[in-house]
Amino acid sequence: MSIRPILEQRPAQPTMEGAGVHLHRAFGFQDPSELDPFLLFDDFRNERPEHYAQGFPWHPHRGIETITYVLSGTVEHGDSLGNTGTLGAGDVQWMTAGSGIMHQEMPKGNPQGQMHGFQLWANLPSSLKMTAPRYQDVKGGEIPEVTDDDGTTVRVVVGSFWGKTGPVDGIAADPQYLDISVPAGVKKTFKVDTYRRSFAYVFEGSAAFADASAPSGVLLEKEVGGQEVNIRDMSGNRTLIRFGTGDEITVQAGDEGVRFLLVSGAPIQEPVAWHGPIVMNTRDELMTAMSELRNGTFIKPAH
Template sequence: MPTIEGAGVHLKRAFGFNQVPELDPFLLLDDFHSKKPEEYLMGFPWHPHRGIETITYVLHGEVEHGDSMGNSGVIEAGDVQWMTAGSGIIHQEMPKGEKSGLMWGFQLWANLPASHKMMEPRYQEIKSNRIPEIFMGKGLKVRVICGEVLGMEGPVREIVTSPEYLDVTVPVGETFSHLTVPGHTVFAYVIEGRGYFDRERDPYAFEVGGGRYFDLTEECLVGPENLVLYGDGDTVEVTAGDRNVRFLLVSGKPIGEPVAWYGPIVMNTQEELRVAFEEYNKGTFIKHPGRL
């Protein structure tokens, strides 16, 4: 869904508020992809977060960031910032494109359980050269941001919902197979190309969104800017179609708690939301001062 956020950033929302709690523990996935600087340069000025984690992954361009405690830095192409807002942080994110103008990245929001919503904030700043790339033969490649593939563990660790976050590229004619944890939420978001995300390739076995309900000739090929939400199981299997397919594969343990969500703050009750915004207005929002 085309959306404008921050001070005027044009992006596409793969899922968000209306899908809660279908993708528990995940709350939102935004795809910001543009060659027009006027669609992203105004960025996301100072705003608070509490009760969640924001995961920013940049493919092209860079994102300058800073926070109310004096931290600052740049998320460059291939980098990941896994920010645990916990009890609260006020920060800003300002995208900058390549020389060609291209800016492309993703931001995923993951919820925190009640037991961790007021934890001390932290960053896990991961530079591209720290993210393992596994080459599985014949051009099949996996970047392991969080989780484990073939015994190789990603650099983002100690996350309460036990997530996996993989960037997978499958060449034409090849198949990627990956074990998942039964009971975990698992989804794929297609970045480029087309692939079969249903092992049986049965067009009647799943619901199709995007206004294609009456397209009775629809193939099982899934292309860019489409999201696949898996049912419960223990294996994901993806086969590239008539071109290489690249996708994000994300999974995590559902929290199963009430969600009270307003803007950049996600708590368990409306009263907790009210307290958070009162504290923000009074200047008492930050509970753990100092550098992250």
């Protein structure tokens, strides 16, 4: 067994998107190979309706899939195909933009005005860039949840874990998307496929992650059999941890416990041409998409 080294640990950065939605971006619009097949990850958490109520008005997507996971409040959505719906607390939507879609997402707070959710962008390989758009809307009650003897709880949003399989399927990146809660003081190891890129995003509490390649001076702990492993300093709220290659991660929950997302996917390893919400393989394909947006041929007829 090999613990994944921590390549980087960094806080999500505040930014604005849509019509003035205040959010925190963990990664995106930088090096697309960094977490291939994932391109962008946003944490839209807010308690002030004036900072999110204007939402994300009509905008295009092509060449990617977007994964929206709501923790509190709701997100109303509509699109150019005539689909409409509302995501509530615990719900997930996986949208395959494929050949092109126009849609809008309008967040609303809970009765206390709180809104919290995440959006992850996954790239599509060249063979699927122009596939027909589709949605998978999943209610929170359909997402399997499993609790271990030590109180650790895992919601299996996508993929398979601990004998449970999430309801979203047919995703190009073949991802695993887990919502993990570890009680205070508990140390836990989670398996991750060696061949996947992987990251964790801490959004409640704090934790230390074992790091097989950490520099000297970090905390050393004795493992079973006497082997020493490095433990990276405590990661707190809104922190991204980007892992290297290995087949497991180990986490030591802090005094308040920790809740984090653990996401992994198979890298696509193709060229990326990216402009805003459109991600293709070449500049020519990007220019074609922009031209089609201008002349009204961006949305393709259903076959």
